[in-house]
Amino acid sequence: MRVRAQTMATEKLGxxxxxxxxxxxxxxxxxxxxxxxxxxxxxIPYTFSTKEVCYLLQGKVKVYVEGHNDDYVEIEAEDLVVFPKGMTITWDASVAVEKHYIELNE
Incomplete structure (x- = not known):
């Protein structure tokens, strides 16, 4: 499955x-x-062993990407998010999170 970038999509810190x-x-x-x-x-610290695509059903998260100091990407309910294979992050959820996700070998 290929997940292509849409015109509504933005990229920050990968x-x-x-x-x-x-x-x-x-x-x-x-x-x-x-x-x-x-x-x-x-x-939660985490390193993606595959490309991951997730869709947040509920919650709000600051994603700190290793090597980018204190800069972060904020994601929330109804966001479709793509994390590249090999990326190391700290997932900082301010409230409970529920998401659908899929790991892709691309």
Whole structure:
């Protein structure tokens, strides 16, 4: 599956965020069939072993990308987000998060 960048998408620190994509886009990608993950507020360090695409159902997160000091990408409910393979982040959720996600070997 290829997830192509849309004109509504923006890139910051290597993270691509598409704000509030239309339901037709989510259907095209099969987002509602992807696995779900949820977690409470807190910080989680993580390195992506594959490219990951996620769609936040609820929550708000600051994503700190390794090597970019205190700069961050803020994501929230109804954002479609692409993280490249090999990226190391700290996931800082201010409230509980629930998301659909898929790992891609691209």
């Amino acid at each position: 993270v691509i965020v598409e704000k509030n994509p239309p339901e037709s886009r989510l259907t095209e990608l099969g987002v509602r069939q992807w696995p779900k993950w949820g977690g409470g507020p807190g910080k």
